[in-house]
Amino acid sequence: MDVFPVPDLPEIRPGDSLAALIDERVDLRPDDVVCVASTVVSKAEDRIADLDAFPAGPRAHDLAAGLERATGEEKDPRFAQAVLAESADLLMEAPFLLTETNFGHVTVNAGIDRSNVRGGDLLLLPEAPTESAARIETGLDADRVVVTDTCGRPFRHGQRGVAIGWAGIPAARDWRGERDREGRELGVTVQAVVDELAAAANLVAGEGAGGTPAVVVRGFEFGDHAGSDALFRDVEGDFVRQALHEWSFEAE
CATH class of the missing domain: 3.90.1660.10 (CofE-like domain)
Known part of the structure; x- marks a missing residue:
């Protein structure tokens, strides 16, 4: 799998076509995954x-x-x-x-x-990042787009790339019902592939003034697995969120 930045993108302004700007700079393949930073999506959408x-x-x-x-x-x-x-x-x-x-x-x-x-x-x-991803995808030669953001993680220091919108690819690869090496059936494993693609893209995109807002992931294969778009947890099953609603900050 190859991961490489889209070179020489200009400063993005409201109304710019991200798809056209990316297509002008990279010979895309249909199975490429184009990861685009939410910052430039927001700028193009005048947010x-x-x-x-x-x-x-x-x-x-x-x-x-x-x-x-x-x-x-x-x-x-x-x-x-x-x-x-x-x-x-x-x-x-x-x-x-x-x-x-x-x-x-x-x-x-x-x-x-x-x-x-x-x-x-x-x-x-972006107001609706998955809709944004779909609009970008329609203008590209590639069939898969992920809109990325950078955020922190509970229980760990540092930030990493995550997906906030996607098109042409399921959010997750569902391994439930498949077998491990010992023949045991997997019961809980659902792999958030769009987050992993966003994190891989963030490694070469960089941060700060030298950052690159669009990255191509070439050679990723989803495989013969069930797919799911359930990336964000429902409140009913999010026990950490439920606990936070009962918690309040007390300064020392």
């Missing part, structure tokens, strides 16, 4: 916003005040309002805002970015 577009309500003021008490740092309630607007659920209020986005991804601050933003204060995640 750039000013803080003034989010006048803070009482809830946002309360959240900002709580964050200030927890961290000792001044917080803008307009940012808290933006996070609320982009979230379906608030899992943690301090010492940071952990939210479920409106499309089901759990991340800090609803994934709102404040770096590498031109023309505004904030870069919001």
